[in-house]
Amino acid sequence: MKGIKIFTYVISVIFIISLSSWCYGEVELDIAPMEKIEQDALYYTIQGFVGDWWNGSDLYPDPCGWTPIQGVSCDLFNGFWYVTVLNIGPIHDNSLSCAKNLEFRSQLFEFKYLKSLSFFKCFQSQHKHQVTIPDRNWEKLASSMESLEFRSNSGLIGKVPSCFGVLKNLKSLVLLENGLTGEVPQDIGNLIKLKRLVLSGNYFTGHIPNIFSGLKELLIFDLSRNSFYGTLPLSLGNLTSLLKLDLSHNYLEGNLIKEISYLKNLTLLDLRSNRFCGGLTLSLQDMYSLEEMVLSNNAIGGNIMTLKWEKLHNLIILDLSNIGLIGGIPESLSKLKKLRFLGLSDNNLIGNLSPKLSTLDTLNALYVSGNNLSGELNFSMDFYTKMGTHFGALNNPNLCYKVGVMSTSAVPYGVKPCHHEIKLLESNSRTKQLNGYVNKTSHYIASLGFLSYAPNGFWWIFLQEIWIMCLV
Ligand SMILES: *[C@@H]1O[C@H](CO)[C@@H](O)[C@H](O)[C@H]1NC(C)=O
Ligand SMILES: *[C@@H]1O[C@H](CO)[C@@H](O)[C@H](O)[C@H]1NC(C)=O
Ligand SMILES: *[C@@H]1O[C@H](CO)[C@@H](O)[C@H](O)[C@H]1NC(C)=O
Ligand SMILES: *[C@@H]1O[C@H](CO)[C@@H](O)[C@H](O)[C@H]1NC(C)=O
Ligand SMILES: *[C@@H]1O[C@H](CO)[C@@H](O)[C@H](O)[C@H]1NC(C)=O
Ligand SMILES: *[C@@H]1O[C@H](CO)[C@@H](O)[C@H](O)[C@H]1NC(C)=O
Numbered sequence: 001m002k003g004i005k006i007f008t009y010v011i012s013v014i015f016i017i018s019l020s021s022w023c024y025g026e027v028e029l030d031i032a033p034m035e036k037i038e039q040d041a042l043y044y045t046i047q048g049f050v051g052d053w054w055n056g057s058d059l060y061p062d063p064c065g066w067t068p069i070q071g072v073s074c075d076l077f078n079g080f081w082y083v084t085v086l087n088i089g090p091i092h093d094n095s096l097s098c099a100k101n102l103e104f105r106s107q108l109f110e111f112k113y114l115k116s117l118s119f120f121k122c123f124q125s126q127h128k129h130q131v132t133i134p135d136r137n138w139e140k141l142a143s144s145m146e147s148l149e150f151r152s153n154s155g156l157i158g159k160v161p162s163c164f165g166v167l168k169n170l171k172s173l174v175l176l177e178n179g180l181t182g183e184v185p186q187d188i189g190n191l192i193k194l195k196r197l198v199l200s201g202n203y204f205t206g207h208i209p210n211i212f213s214g215l216k217e218l219l220i221f222d223l224s225r226n227s228f229y230g231t232l233p234l235s236l237g238n239l240t241s242l243l244k245l246d247l248s249h250n251y252l253e254g255n256l257i258k259e260i261s262y263l264k265n266l267t268l269l270d271l272r273s274n275r276f277c278g279g280l281t282l283s284l285q286d287m288y289s290l291e292e293m294v295l296s297n298n299a300i301g302g303n304i305m306t307l308k309w310e311k312l313h314n315l316i317i318l319d320l321s322n323i324g325l326i327g328g329i330p331e332s333l334s335k336l337k338k339l340r341f342l343g344l345s346d347n348n349l350i351g352n353l354s355p356k357l358s359t360l361d362t363l364n365a366l367y368v369s370g371n372n373l374s375g376e377l378n379f380s381m382d383f384y385t386k387m388g389t390h391f392g393a394l395n396n397p398n399l400c401y402k403v404g405v406m407s408t409s410a411v412p413y414g415v416k417p418c419h420h421e422i423k424l425l426e427s428n429s430r431t432k433q434l435n436g437y438v439n440k441t442s443h444y445i446a447s448l449g450f451l452s453y454a455p456n457g458f459w460w461i462f463l464q465e466i467w468i469m470c471l472v
Helices: 003-028 035-051 107-112 160-166 187-192 234-236 259-262 282-286 331-335 354-358 383-391 420-424 430-447 457-471
Strands: 071-075 080-086 116-121 147-158 172-182 196-198 203-207 221-222 227-230 244-246 251-254 268-270 292-294 318-319 327-328 342-343 348-351 365-368 372-377 398-401
Touching: 035 080, 035 107, 203 244, 234 259, 259 282, 331 354, 365 383
Parallel strands: 080 116, 116 147, 147 172, 172 196, 172 203, 196 221, 203 227, 221 244, 227 251, 244 268, 268 292, 292 318, 318 342, 327 348, 342 365, 348 372, 372 398
Antiparallel strands: 071 080
8 A cells, every 4th residue: 555655655745746847848938038138137236236246047037037046036027037026134034144244236226117125124333334225216216216224224224315316106115124224314204205214223312303294195104113302393283194102111202182183094193212201182082093002201290181082982092000090990981882991000090990991892801000099999809800810009198999809819919808897896806807808818829829828927017017008
């Protein structure tokens, strides 16, 4: 049996090999030519990045033909092959990988139909051999170029050349996680066909330029993780197609301008970790499409009650942690039926936490730690069980959970039990009270994974402190 199997296998392999060499032959016959200048452009350009040792000799002589170079795609124009896509860097195992002393060669700008150029983990040397983006010749690629990307090139430094502004057909400009510095050139505002502009994770600085009134087709705009400062430019409000706006992790300041709310199709607004102030702008409540609103770690301030939160009925993620909010937690939040994440930690919120929030079926994270909430938490045991560690209510000194309804496995972390029962006891037996409390507390501690016994030394003092805290 085994012998027959192997025999069949060998036969089919031979068949496949001969079939493919037959096809190969067919293609070779009507292979399209490539202009010398285009082919040289390709080889010299690649050598510039990969090293002079590379000459393609082990490849099929036509780089666009049967065995194309990994990362290179071509198209036929008037019967000739032209390079349309050039991806440099280790995207696949057999991709061209970059040399240490690499350079942009002038031949890069001789491609006639280059649509898409990308560099991934290519310019890597941090100190020895840093490279800047050429600041000339881009106009030669202007009629064809639609996508230009530099991703994860820590050794790519210097400024964004202002002549990028000539690339009028650019739909995607991605400069993600490189070592780029300086300001964003005003000329970027000329790129009116842009759909994606990502400058995230560099060392860009200066103001966000007020250049966006023409970028009507922009869908994704990401300046996160840079050092931009100053206020938001009003022309952000002209980006009416925008779906995602991420300005997080910069030093931006000033008000949340009402112009942001003109972005009626926006689904993501991420402004976390900046220095915004001036309160929650009322018009934020009109951004009906928003699915994620992340404003955490700012100095925004103001009263959380000012917005009609129920209007933002598409919200899935709402993070208002650590932005200096005052007021009570609005009941209207419990009308956001798609909400999965609600972060309200580290504000100055007061009052009760309405058990209505537990009626949100989708909610699977609720953080209210570090406020001044008070009263009893009236959530059901099921709710705590469902949320697990995704319910956070620590550091609200006047908040407690109802002991009666609680199984020891489901107590909210860091919240003390309400002590109604203890209060009802006559105060003639301190030990009795303490015992009662110790019994509950040890359950609580056990559920956190701590030792539940050892009523001496550290734990004893700890328990006494809790007990005293509860009586005040
Ligand atoms: C490519 O390089 C090999 C050795 O690395 C050399 O033998 C061959 O002649 C070169 N071919 C071309 C076209 O330069
Ligand atoms: C940009 O928006 C402002 C209002 O915010 C408007 O007056 C102006 O006409 C818009 N510009 C363009 C080019 O649409
Ligand atoms: C907003 O989205 C809707 C529905 O997807 C679309 O019809 C409309 O054109 C978009 N608005 C803009 C300004 O792109
Ligand atoms: C929790 O329940 C108690 C009585 O069971 C009630 O007095 C209190 O108002 C409730 N708190 C909230 C926030 O609903
Ligand atoms: C917390 O709220 C209580 C009233 O519930 C108030 O007496 C107290 O001063 C507040 N504490 C802080 C730090 O704001
Ligand atoms: C505390 O628990 C022990 C057993 O673990 C029990 O004997 C004792 O009566 C309890 N004390 C109170 C006040 O419930």
